[in-house]
Amino acid sequence: MDSRRWRTFLRATLRSWKDYPQLRAMDRATFDRYEADAKLVQDAVAALASTPMLDAAFLSAIAPPLERLLQRMYTLGDDITAFLLFKQVGSLLEDQGLDEPAAHALQWAGRCSRDLRFYDEAQIHFDRAMVCLQRVGKDHPYFVDLYGAMGILCHLTRRWDEAESHYRRSLDLLKLWPHEVVVRSSRFPKSRLGGARLNNLLDLLLVRARHSPAEARTRELLAARKLLTRIREISWGDPIALEFATANEGEILLLEGRTPEARALLLQHVKHLLMGSPAAARLLPAVHRMLAGAYAEEGDVREAYAHCREALQQSLHHANAYEEGMVVEATLDIMSDAIRPRLAGAGLSALDADDRETLQNLVLMLEQKDWYTGNNHSRAVSRLSRTIGEQLVATPQSRAGRMEDSASFLDLQLLELGGLLHDIGKLRIPWSLLNKCNPLCPVEHRILESHVAEGGSMLRYLGFAPLSRLVEEHHEKLDGSGYPAGRQNLSLMGAIVAVTDAYEAMVTPNRRYATARTHESALDELEARSGVHYHPRVVLALRQVIASGPS
Numbered sequence: 001m002d003s004r005r006w007r008t009f010l011r012a013t014l015r016s017w018k019d020y021p022q023l024r025a026m027d028r029a030t031f032d033r034y035e036a037d038a039k040l041v042q043d044a045v046a047a048l049a050s051t052p053m054l055d056a057a058f059l060s061a062i063a064p065p066l067e068r069l070l071q072r073m074y075t076l077g078d079d080i081t082a083f084l085l086f087k088q089v090g091s092l093l094e095d096q097g098l099d100e101p102a103a104h105a106l107q108w109a110g111r112c113s114r115d116l117r118f119y120d121e122a123q124i125h126f127d128r129a130m131v132c133l134q135r136v137g138k139d140h141p142y143f144v145d146l147y148g149a150m151g152i153l154c155h156l157t158r159r160w161d162e163a164e165s166h167y168r169r170s171l172d173l174l175k176l177w178p179h180e181v182v183v184r185s186s187r188f189p190k191s192r193l194g195g196a197r198l199n200n201l202l203d204l205l206l207v208r209a210r211h212s213p214a215e216a217r218t219r220e221l222l223a224a225r226k227l228l229t230r231i232r233e234i235s236w237g238d239p240i241a242l243e244f245a246t247a248n249e250g251e252i253l254l255l256e257g258r259t260p261e262a263r264a265l266l267l268q269h270v271k272h273l274l275m276g277s278p279a280a281a282r283l284l285p286a287v288h289r290m291l292a293g294a295y296a297e298e299g300d301v302r303e304a305y306a307h308c309r310e311a312l313q314q315s316l317h318h319a320n321a322y323e324e325g326m327v328v329e330a331t332l333d334i335m336s337d338a339i340r341p342r343l344a345g346a347g348l349s350a351l352d353a354d355d356r357e358t359l360q361n362l363v364l365m366l367e368q369k370d371w372y373t374g375n376n377h378s379r380a381v382s383r384l385s386r387t388i389g390e391q392l393v394a395t396p397q398s399r400a401g402r403m404e405d406s407a408s409f410l411d412l413q414l415l416e417l418g419g420l421l422h423d424i425g426k427l428r429i430p431w432s433l434l435n436k437c438n439p440l441c442p443v444e445h446r447i448l449e450s451h452v453a454e455g456g457s458m459l460r461y462l463g464f465a466p467l468s469r470l471v472e473e474h475h476e477k478l479d480g481s482g483y484p485a486g487r488q489n490l491s492l493m494g495a496i497v498a499v500t501d502a503y504e505a506m507v508t509p510n511r512r513y514a515t516a517r518t519h520e521s522a523l524d525e526l527e528a529r530s531g532v533h534y535h536p537r538v539v540l541a542l543r544q545v546i547a548s549g550p551s
């Protein structure tokens with residue numbers, strides 16, 4: 001394709017994506033159309049990357065429309081594909097010595113990966129963007145954006161001093177450049193960027209206050225109040241800066257221990273944001289997340305979980321990858337505080353009805369996020385795992401609880417919970433990847449497979465260490481060809497969940513495979529791999545359970 005045809009192709013694709021709702025809100029046909037287009041873009045960039053003698057002038061001509069298309073991809077909610085493409089395009093531009101567009105693409109690769117919580121990747125891309133831009137000029141106006149984006153990464157990775165110096169550099173440069181230059185470089189008005197940076201600095205004071213002992217906290221909070229007043233006085237009339245400031249005021253009240261006032265202010269802010277605020281996409285999930293913290297502080301965990309779910313819903317609805325990750329971690333913090341102290345020492349026998357409700361909430365959040373496995377997958381795996389466990393306990397070979405494998409005991413309660421929570425690590429996998437139907441590249445496969453290890457670490461954090469092994473084994477296979485560890489000596493309970501998970505995935509219609517397999521064909525497939533991938537006694541028990549009718 002020559003550069004004219006490339007540009008025509010990019011512009012036509014961008015035009016056809018103009019009126020799309022976010023991926024989350026698309027019907028099946030629109031989603032399929034989007035994915036087909038996204039695949040065309042991916043293939044075109046791959047073809048570009050394998051062209052032996054790329055012409056710099058050609059690349060430089062297609063870089064701006066390509067960047068616009070990838071930004072649109074990101075705002076539609078396909079952040080993972082946007083990240084991989086920005087990374088690839090950034091490298092191509094960098095190799096051709098096109099420093100300025102390379103800095104743009106690499107900055108976006110950094111930003112997407114930061115929001116997806118791939119922090120190491122983000123650091124690498126920001127550093128490369130920095131090197132490229134420094135070659136163009138050390139006070140280049142694009143540094144306003146780049147320093148801001150890097151500051152947020154440092155903030156998230158708890159390098160607070162570095163974050164502060166990046167935010168301040170961004171503000172200094174903003175003062176240096178006239179409005180028109182800033183708009184040309186970042187496509188945002190100077191007032192918007194200035195307000196954002198001041199709110200970033202305020203965020204930083206609040207995170208420091210949260211992690212400080214009482215005396216230092218009072219100092220940080222005083223400084224935060226002063227900065228809040230300053231933002232309101234000199235926000236250059238930017239409505240988004242003012243709305244961020246209100247959310248930050250809620251956080252200040254929370255840290256000051258004035259929880260009822262914080263709650264009232266945040267609830268009021270939700271109402272305001274719902275009336276069509278331009279900051280809704282960024283703030284609604286965050287404000288619900290803060291409300292969850294406020295209710296948890298007051299001991300109303302039920303209301304706290306409701307706000308966690310709403311925060312997740314809002315982050316998905318607005319394709320806000322950053323908040324999608326933040327709310328999952330905030331939920332785990334609240335749940336860990338609620339469950340862990342009671343489980344310590346007492347184990348799973350201490351689980352009461354409230355704890356079960358907590359876990360159900362976690363599963364509900366997973367179902368909100370995962371179209372692929374869809375509603376009910378976790379509960380179906382849980383039910384079937386328990387029934388198979390009961391079947392195995394009832395058979396003579398295992399009545400004494402002994403099986404031929406090394407970890408040879410069956411705890412039906414553990415099995416039921418393990419089935420319920422086996423995919424819980426998917427809460428830490430970006431929505432855009434969980435629900436992608438286009439073929440996945442090796443990087444995406446690795447990220448998706450990390451749900452197993454993430455699930456184990458989440459359960460340990462919540463105080464369910466005995467469940468973590470079972471969950472970590474649900475994609476392992478008897479011959480060692482599974483993941484993540486390629487382990488061969490599976491526990492019996494891990495082997496049961498592995499079989500039920502595979503079976504349920506085959507017989508349930510879902511987004512990726514619209515037509516479900518019949519029970520018989522699924523059983524045939526499992527039996528064909530019995531003894532190689534799946535535990536033969538578990539496969540046999542499954543057939544007996546299915547033959548005896550619905551459980």
Ligand SMILES: [Fe+2]
Binds near residue numbers: 422423451474475
């Ligand atoms: Fe899984």
Ligand SMILES: [Fe+2]
Binds near residue numbers: 373377422423501
């Ligand atoms: Fe599963």
